[in-house]
Amino acid sequence: MTIDSGAQAIHSDEYADLGAVAQAVAKGMLLGARGNSGVILSRIFSGIARGLQGSRTCDLKTLCHAFELGVDEAYRAVSVPVEGTILTVYKDAVRYAAEKLSGSSSAQSYFYDFTQELKRSLDRTPELLAVLKESGVVDSGGAGFIYIAEGMRRAVEGEAFEGEEEPQAAQKAVDVSLFTEDSVLDFGYCTEFLLRLQRAKTDIDSFDFPAFIDYLNSVGESVVAFRDGSIVKAHVHTMHPGQVLEYCQNYGEFLTLKIENMTLQHNESEVENRFSAPAPKPHKRYGIVSVAAGDGIKTTFYSLGVDWVIEGGQSMNPSAEDFVRAFREINADTILVFPNNGNVILTAKQAAELYDKAEIRIIPTKTVGEGYAAISMLDTSSGDTEQIIAEQREIIESVVTGAVSKASRNATMNGVNVVLGDYISFVGDDVYADEKTANAAAVALADKLGAGDYDIMLILCGRDTADGQRQALEAELKQRFRRTEVILIDGGQPIYDYIIVFE
Template sequence: MITSIDGRLYLNMLRAGAQRLDANRTAVNDLNVFPIPDGDTGDNMFMTVNAGAAKATESELLGDVATDAARRMLLGARGNSGVILSRIFAGIAKGVEDAAALDTVGFIRAMELGVDEAYGAVSTPVEGTILTVYREGVEKTAQAKPESFEELFDTLLPELTDSLEHTPDKLDVLRDAGVVDSGGAGLVYIAQGMGEALSGGAYEALSSSATPQNVDLDAFTEDSVLRFGYCTEFLLRLQRSKVDIDRFDTDAFTDWLNSVGDSVVCFKEGSIVKVHVHTKTPGDILNHCQQYGEFLTTKIENMTLQHNGSHSMQELKLRNREHQKPFGIVTVASGDGLRDLFTSLGVDVVVDGGQSMNPSAEELVKAFDTCNAETVYVFPNNSNIILTAEQAAQLYQGSDIRVVRTKNIGEGYAAISMFDPEAGDPETIVEGLNEVARGVVTGMVSRASRDVSGEVEVVKDDYIGFVGNKIYVDEKTPEAALTALCESLNAGSYDILLILAGGDTDAAHASDMAERLTASYRRSEVIMLDGGQPIYDYILILE
């Protein structure tokens, strides 16, 4: 019988939870409310929890492990469920931060702090989601007053599962789709794994990557010139024999990094310093930093290979860190055409992501840093990325970060098109941009992933046209769906029809559609661009 847990057991439990979710993340992904192939909750939650489980500090002290794991989850959080999950573990970490070990009473109190932290992360909490599943599970477990951790999880797991099964009763969209909440399901799998770790056995750390990255070795040959330098990241454990840890000057250390590198992200947690820097001489930086302590982890990547491979952001420009410009713009999009479109509008950094590919908070933090601006305006362009952007804004201290709550590409395009840095102070500017975003209509065309009964009968593998969560049409081809969607939305009453063709859309079909729509809506300007986006065959923006 286990009556207390220390840092080593807690880390083993986290790794077991990550493994259990990893084995079931496809099942979680498939719990997708909307009938298009964009389910990614399982991937997002796995990458979030595994960001903490894979590389957290190994220590016997529970507080050290929980704090480090939570910090890593906050940086690695992706999607709404991932952000909420990271906040759950952040709350737990607050409850155990000074403890070497805890009994069940103390741990339940920490779990209750996780409830508070998770609900506090969401401006308008919605019941019937992961929030409800976790809260109800913790409340029922606290009432049971378990004396051992085996008893705690024997109580917690059935309560989590019961709450999950009742999520459709609390949320109509789940009931109509015939599914339970995907975030809640992911939480149940994590809890299952954590409970299994109590039975013994060591769980190995899993790779943190969603998918393996393929490095193009031919991108840097014998004749290449090192242009971009190296993306250098490390965790440095300060050593008392080398430095006064309490008096270590993080600001001065960061200033030094900026003098020898670029795109610096640096923060100190306890005796660990986390560093991200771009430099052509990583060895010099490592040698310098070793005077303060020893390295826990290091990662050095040639950015030429990153730029020619599957890097998460557009090319990072090297900037003079001493002089910040007044403002910068970061947006999220996927597809070469969309990246070019936003760049042409003056966007500084286009973070690769969108539906089914939500960027992490850390990726957004790096984008903020790249802007090198006093104020950075962020356009998430996806309702599942807004929380991540807001979390990244809280984590980054180098600029005033302002999140414009754009929920799709159309809203982002319209808002960025109307961006005026002279329109007032940052708060006034954001209010105006949010108003612009609310005034645009964005329609989508995508292949249906399953049959759906409702106002529009959806047949699997047909093409549906929709705005938000409302499906307007079901047709056999994407072009027929786009045509019918334009008719349903009375597209001719708008001045501009901007259409973004997807990555899998036939160019000849897209060109033909542009001609046909131009002929149909003579009073409107029809613009067809190659967006290159995944998932959506066409994105229709009406202004």
């Protein structure tokens, strides 16, 4: 999906040079990135794009250098780089292919070396990351990258692609009959451009980007803009694109420019952003964005005061763009974001960097339980963001989130003999019990965690658990742990029969 969003970002073949194409792909990927590997992948391409900037063509040396910048950028994207992931796999291959570079190298030989080393490095990932070894698997992000690199190699070899889909935007012809001699312009123009700030026109270092965004907002809507060095990428829906262009030319010149009458646009999501302006949302000091899967959990979050719940969770990672869209929906000075999944935190951070109409603060909740615990005790009345975040972090630390799910394979984990088809209960990567029923697994988990020492056991029931089964669990837990409050909620989440929050 991350790669797709890069491909979709190439709207025409009229880019000034190779650098601009790489830039467009990278930006598309930054916005579309999903999951940790997705974010890292988008940063790799953003590094590569930086290396190709201004290049019309590129030789192997430039490519090597660009790929190396991809390594830098990717490592910088994560605060604590973990070896044995896509990071290592990509780095190893870049370094290996660079070493093999000689006077007789060709693009073909370069990509051959590159992909070969990718595969070897991937096989080494379990040696670097214990969790992979214990589970008997290799890193999935790294494995995914091999497909991408294979694609590059085959393109260089001149191989045709089977079943290839053209990016939608390029595929469809414009239906000009949608805007006639008598039509009224009510959707305006979707205006997108890459602007190169020019030294002759402005002091690039002190260019006031927030003011630039304010201007775009004053003449249009749905503004998405970000800046990368002297390049500004912006998207705005405006009735007067001419004004926008005039304004931009005060600071630089366009690298790319696309203006489309939105009445003709085929992309329905674009038309949804119509100019018949939605009622302005009341301004708040704090807005809240949370991520969750399952109707019940979403409803719970909304009832706790969350402004926008992004659909997502385990194996359904939302994209940075999903976050940006949520941010746009909220009229608040500061937006507190609860990713509720370790694999989504990075995406949320990336989205935060791409958005500047509000202060975005990420509360790094790794589970839906942490998110629930934090949001339910959120008290923004002090107005002191640092204090609020400190309190929230403290709450997160006091929560244990366990889950019950069906085992998808046989394994020995954390000393527990896991049998395919049994129900296992676990906290993070630590398996606590393997039982024949979901309820037994839940009770075993509660026993092992000493549930009696907690004040509250909040149980989010998955969509596949029956009423009777839920009630039986509630009764058993209440009977075993008399002092602990047992609260059941219809979470409706997939995958997990129960998510149990111990507080």
